Amino acid sequence: MNYTLLAEQFFNGFQLGIILFLVAAGLTLIFGIMDLVNLAHGTLYMFGAFFASTLVAVTDSLVLGMILALPVMLAAGLLLEFSILRTLYERNHLDQVLATFGLILFFNELFLIVWGPEGTGINLPPYLTGTITLPGGITVPEYRMVIIASGLLVALLLYVLVSKTRVGMLIRAGASNREMVGALGINIKLLFTLVFGLGAVLAGFAGMIITPITQADSGMGESILILAFVVIVIGGIGSIKGAFIAAILTGLIDTMGRSFIDVALLQIMDTVAAETAGPAISSMMIYILMAIILAIKPSGLFPPKGA
Amino acid sequence: MLKKLILAAPLAAMLAVPSVEAAEKIKVGIVLTLTTPASIMGKQMKAAYEVAYDHLGGKMGGKELELIFEDDGLKPNIGKQKTEKLVKKDKVDFLTGYIWSHVLGASAPVALKAGKIFVSANAGHSLYAGKKCHKNFFNAAWENSQNSMAMGTMLNQRGVKNLYILSLNYAAGKQMVAGVERTFKGNVVGKDLVPTSHKDWSAEIAKVKAAKPDGVFVFYPGSWGLAFFTQYKQAGLDKTTPLYSVFSVDGANLPVYQKRKMKHMIGTFNTMFWAPDLDNAVNKRFVADFAKKYKGQIPSHYAAQAYDSLMLIAAGVKAAGGDAKNTDAVRKGMEEADFGSVRGKIKFGKNHFPIQNFYARQVINKNGQWQLSVRQTVVEDHAPVMSNECKL
Numbered sequence: 001m002n003y004t005l006l007a008e009q010f011f012n013g014f015q016l017g018i019i020l021f022l023v024a025a026g027l028t029l030i031f032g033i034m035d036l037v038n039l040a041h042g043t044l045y046m047f048g049a050f051f052a053s054t055l056v057a058v059t060d061s062l063v064l065g066m067i068l069a070l071p072v073m074l075a076a077g078l079l080l081e082f083s084i085l086r087t088l089y090e091r092n093h094l095d096q097v098l099a100t101f102g103l104i105l106f107f108n109e110l111f112l113i114v115w116g117p118e119g120t121g122i123n124l125p126p127y128l129t130g131t132i133t134l135p136g137g138i139t140v141p142e143y144r145m146v147i148i149a150s151g152l153l154v155a156l157l158l159y160v161l162v163s164k165t166r167v168g169m170l171i172r173a174g175a176s177n178r179e180m181v182g183a184l185g186i187n188i189k190l191l192f193t194l195v196f197g198l199g200a201v202l203a204g205f206a207g208m209i210i211t212p213i214t215q216a217d218s219g220m221g222e223s224i225l226i227l228a229f230v231v232i233v234i235g236g237i238g239s240i241k242g243a244f245i246a247a248i249l250t251g252l253i254d255t256m257g258r259s260f261i262d263v264a265l266l267q268i269m270d271t272v273a274a275e276t277a278g279p280a281i282s283s284m285m286i287y288i289l290m291a292i293i294l295a296i297k298p299s300g301l302f303p304p305k306g307a
Numbered sequence: 308m309l310k311k312l313i314l315a316a317p318l319a320a321m322l323a324v325p326s327v328e329a330a331e332k333i334k335v336g337i338v339l340t341l342t343t344p345a346s347i348m349g350k351q352m353k354a355a356y357e358v359a360y361d362h363l364g365g366k367m368g369g370k371e372l373e374l375i376f377e378d379d380g381l382k383p384n385i386g387k388q389k390t391e392k393l394v395k396k397d398k399v400d401f402l403t404g405y406i407w408s409h410v411l412g413a414s415a416p417v418a419l420k421a422g423k424i425f426v427s428a429n430a431g432h433s434l435y436a437g438k439k440c441h442k443n444f445f446n447a448a449w450e451n452s453q454n455s456m457a458m459g460t461m462l463n464q465r466g467v468k469n470l471y472i473l474s475l476n477y478a479a480g481k482q483m484v485a486g487v488e489r490t491f492k493g494n495v496v497g498k499d500l501v502p503t504s505h506k507d508w509s510a511e512i513a514k515v516k517a518a519k520p521d522g523v524f525v526f527y528p529g530s531w532g533l534a535f536f537t538q539y540k541q542a543g544l545d546k547t548t549p550l551y552s553v554f555s556v557d558g559a560n561l562p563v564y565q566k567r568k569m570k571h572m573i574g575t576f577n578t579m580f581w582a583p584d585l586d587n588a589v590n591k592r593f594v595a596d597f598a599k600k601y602k603g604q605i606p607s608h609y610a611a612q613a614y615d616s617l618m619l620i621a622a623g624v625k626a627a628g629g630d631a632k633n634t635d636a637v638r639k640g641m642e643e644a645d646f647g648s649v650r651g652k653i654k655f656g657k658n659h660f661p662i663q664n665f666y667a668r669q670v671i672n673k674n675g676q677w678q679l680s681v682r683q684t685v686v687e688d689h690a691p692v693m694s695n696e697c698k699l
Contacts, residue, residue: 005517012509117346118563119530131543141541144509213541214506214534217344223504258510279476279500
């Protein structure tokens with residue numbers, strides 16, 4: 001066993017988990033508290049990528065561009081909630097799926113028209129393009145460490161917000177029992193708007209920090225959306241803690257699967273069979289994980305209390 | 308008197324028929340992807356068809372030529388609908404374009420059933436080169452695995468011993484891998500086929516680093532290439548391990564790489580049947596006129612194929628004396644392929660796929676514009692391996 005490779009893959013899996021968490025955190029709150037199936041959550045991720053790319057290009061600074069993109073994301077999220085999604089709360093899930101799927105198509109095409117078919121991207125400044133060598137000869141690109149660090153920082157801030165503040169208390173209460181929160185005289189509409197804005201900023205942040213790695217193209221939100229749904233189902237819908245643990249778990253399982261399944265399969269079958277089965281099984285890993293967890297805990301790892 | 312009239316009537320009719328036909332236009336239906344992120348290639352191809360139209364003087368076999376463009380939106384069902392529309396409503400004489408194998412798979416039967424001649428300007432569906440070959444089906448590009456077979460040979464020539472293979476996990480991606488493995492003689496030290504939803508290669512890049520190959524073969528077209536090559540540099544691999552690619556670095560996306568300042572792409576090798584600096588008169592004229600037509604860009608191989616597709620049809624129509632309805636005569640003319648190709652020379656096998664040279668190309672920076680330059684001929688007169696499965 002190559003331990004350096006194992007350690008590097010651990011970092012890679014962790015970093016994927018962080019991105020998944022940022023997307024899933026908003027999705028789980030919106031689904032859990034507002035009972036809104038928002039397929040366009042991946043679109044918010046795309047928003048972040050494109051807005052930040054343009055702002056980084058305009059300001060010629062990675063940090064400044066991304067910081068400026070955050071309030072833009074908040075505004076975009078609030079505008080979307082206020083203009084379109086607000087009318088969907090009373091509707092059933094099928095209507096919500098249809099309407100938000102429409103939003104995906106609309107924004108994908110719009111971004112294609114505005115930014116062109118080649119999309120856009122962010123170039124890393126020279127001080128972030130190197131690699132860090134950790135003890136044991138483990139090398140990790142600097143920027144991936146930045147993603148891990150900033151993601152953990154956001155997770156910490158979110159933890160403080162949700163578990164230590166009054167707004168956080170209302171969010172938790174909303175996830176457990178929405179009607180009761182409303183009955184107690186809390187302005188549930190305002191709470192919904194706030195939650196949606198928060199979710200938009202988190203998804204947008206994920207989209208912007210991944211852009212220097214994957215570049216931005218129209219339609220980038222859909223692949224992350226499916227993974228984010230897997231994460232919130234595993235973690236328990238409405239639970240931030242569940243989303244965090246499930247995201248890290250999913251990131252690690254997916255990366256480890258891609259790294260070692262083909263080698264493992266070679267031990268038990270011939271080369272041709274292993275080469276065919278390897279990619280298939282490794283892309284199924286997280287779904288297998290989801291199935292196992294749902295079989296044991298049908299409402300996910302950490303269902304909000306009372307739900 | 309009556310006898311004379313009876314004799315004269317068919318004569319008059321015979322005289323009248325060609326004059327009616329002379330007024331008829333020759334219509335060519337062209338199906339490309341002109342929307343979606345994949346429209347980078349489609350728009351270049353459209354411009355190339357227009358350059359070919361200009362070079363033909365807007366005429367084929369002495370008759371007026373009309374090009375009708377349609378967008379398939381990268382979807383097989385839409386490609387099929389557009390093909391039906393071109394056949395039934397516009398009554399085109401020829402169909403060409405078709406970038407994607409799955410769009411072609413849905414569309415070609417419609418055209419062939421209607422007795423039209425169909426010229427693929429890109430999609431290199433292996434089945435049509437072998438078992439499913441058809442007398443009215445032509446391909447003016449290549450068969451899917453040809454280019455990566457040339458790549459395998461080039462890797463042998465360049466002395467690569469240990470190769471890591473990276474591709475996409477779908478039909479064409481697997482055919483690319485099969486092609487390179489068919490000709491590469493060294494060791495394949497690792498191989499990863501990632502799902503098409505994939506944009507982060509952290510796990511695969513770590514594996515490449517651990518395997519320490521002396522070359523990495525990739526098939527990552529379009530936005531996959533943009534993301535993968537960015538990460539390749541971030542991991543520091545660009546300094547240690549040379550990249551060899553097929554269909555990932557071309558004239559359509561090099562301007563994008565240049566705009567994103569991906570300098571590590573300069574010097575990388577790929578293989579192709581053509582390059583913008585391939586030394587022949589037709590090619591020089593094509594490259595110069597393409598730049599005038601399309602944003603000053605250097606054409607990609609996609610554009611070159613589109614140009615040759617229309618020229619191939621024109622050669623057929625010319626051989627049939629301008630009678631596009633005489634399919635047998637047109638087909639015979641196309642098989643002979645006596646026209647000025649951007650390839651220099653062109654000939655077709657009995658499966659109607661080109662038998663052609665493949666070249667090693669390198670990315671260079673010339674006059675501030677990144678482009679591909681021919682280095683050497685890798686294989687000469689290469690035909691698709693499944694050619695003898697064709698029973699024409």
